[in-house]
Amino acid sequence: VTGAACRSVEALLDQGHRDARLPEALSAHIESCRSCRRLWTWFSGDGSGPLPDATIARLQSVLPSTLPVDPLAALSKRILGFVLIVAGVWLVYGLIFGLGAFGRMSATQSIAAAGGLICAGLIASASLARQMEPAAPMPVPPLRLMILLTGAYAAVTAGVFPWTAASRGFSAGLLCWTGGVVLSAPAAVLSRLMVRRSVVLVPGVIGATAGTLAAMTGLAVLQFACLWIDAAHRLAHVAVLPAGTALGYVICRLATSRVAARRANVNKSA
Amino acid sequence: LADPAPRHLPLAEESVLAGLMRRYQEGDRPAAEELIRLVSPMLYRYLAWPAAAPAEAEDLLQECWLRIHRARHTYRAPAPLLPWVFAIARHTKIDCWRRRSRIESREVAVDWLPEKGALPSSDHLEANELLSQLPESQREVLLMMKVSGMSLGEVARATSSTVGAVKQKAHRAYQRLRRLMEGREGPES
Numbered sequence: 001v002t003g004a005a006c007r008s009v010e011a012l013l014d015q016g017h018r019d020a021r022l023p024e025a026l027s028a029h030i031e032s033c034r035s036c037r038r039l040w041t042w043f044s045g046d047g048s049g050p051l052p053d054a055t056i057a058r059l060q061s062v063l064p065s066t067l068p069v070d071p072l073a074a075l076s077k078r079i080l081g082f083v084l085i086v087a088g089v090w091l092v093y094g095l096i097f098g099l100g101a102f103g104r105m106s107a108t109q110s111i112a113a114a115g116g117l118i119c120a121g122l123i124a125s126a127s128l129a130r131q132m133e134p135a136a137p138m139p140v141p142p143l144r145l146m147i148l149l150t151g152a153y154a155a156v157t158a159g160v161f162p163w164t165a166a167s168r169g170f171s172a173g174l175l176c177w178t179g180g181v182v183l184s185a186p187a188a189v190l191s192r193l194m195v196r197r198s199v200v201l202v203p204g205v206i207g208a209t210a211g212t213l214a215a216m217t218g219l220a221v222l223q224f225a226c227l228w229i230d231a232a233h234r235l236a237h238v239a240v241l242p243a244g245t246a247l248g249y250v251i252c253r254l255a256t257s258r259v260a261a262r263r264a265n266v267n268k269s270a
Numbered sequence: 271l272a273d274p275a276p277r278h279l280p281l282a283e284e285s286v287l288a289g290l291m292r293r294y295q296e297g298d299r300p301a302a303e304e305l306i307r308l309v310s311p312m313l314y315r316y317l318a319w320p321a322a323a324p325a326e327a328e329d330l331l332q333e334c335w336l337r338i339h340r341a342r343h344t345y346r347a348p349a350p351l352l353p354w355v356f357a358i359a360r361h362t363k364i365d366c367w368r369r370r371s372r373i374e375s376r377e378v379a380v381d382w383l384p385e386k387g388a389l390p391s392s393d394h395l396e397a398n399e400l401l402s403q404l405p406e407s408q409r410e411v412l413l414m415m416k417v418s419g420m421s422l423g424e425v426a427r428a429t430s431s432t433v434g435a436v437k438q439k440a441h442r443a444y445q446r447l448r449r450l451m452e453g454r455e456g457p458e459s
Binding site: 006013014034043058062064068069070134135136137139141 | 299307310328331332340342344353354356357358365397412416421430
């Protein structure tokens, strides 16, 4: 168990010890407390010092040609890009499959289904746009966010739609689900094209987010075109979201590891 | 007891780094070379700990700079540069560990002989040994903060985390290190 003085030493280490002078009381404590003395010795020094000039020169020489590059678009523009992709695909699908379900849904159900999807789409777009930039602030980890969005949408669906003939509704919904997954493909491809402009640090996570976002287009078709107004049936629709997340995760990881292997082979042969 | 030199870059230097990065994006090679000179020692310390052989750490550093070069368009000024650099370095290191563990599972391990002139001090060796017993997430936070001299906020951005979470991980790491020290040397009298 550490005392208050030990915690003060830790706090000082956390601040990187910006002040030149160490408080006298802490200085005395560090002298008397073995573990604090060790931590202080290890972590307050200046590491291993500068690198040899030869190493720096080697690093500078391996840098490929430094052609000018256009910096990544601003976050708001990237978010808008993803929103436009999803909205564009929704629009096309709306024209093809129609919006017949709205005629059968109550106002509350319509607002919950459409409003929920719009909010989820905006949040997923923002998360995906942030992931394109290394070290962009992430208020919620992306995978957790996708699970939360799916869970929230499922909860809203279960809450606002009536539970009638539940078992049949769900099994019939699985057929719709297959269609929803297939219909998500175009948005997934378009999102992938946009993500390629970035550097993908965590391919699985960015793939999962893009998969969830794309799945929202498939889900929108099912929610707005399917005339079966039943909670169980509509929950089967919502299952398009986790399917899109999982598919995006797997596909993006596989694609990235293949690219990495190809790049390693090229480096080896070079 | 000697006061340590402040290891965080002052604000002026942060803006110098951001300025160099902007010029690097515009195709200014001397700016890129200056950036390599300024940032590489910090990156090296992060990549070399705990216990990478010097040659391996240099290879890792080189790969890291190649990745930074490929990703240079994703830096957006005036955001702080170090979290951006370390986010890339972090994933370079993770990928290297994965690759190494795949290779080690197929190869017979050979003892590593330290290079002449690169012998670490006994303090450094002990710290390495104890750090290697920390969970990965705690060790990573300590390395970024203590070895590379990043602030809590910078580490939070580099690891896509929050300042509170980083602080908590650092605190747990200190606790664990203290326990490991006690376990090794017995309780302090």
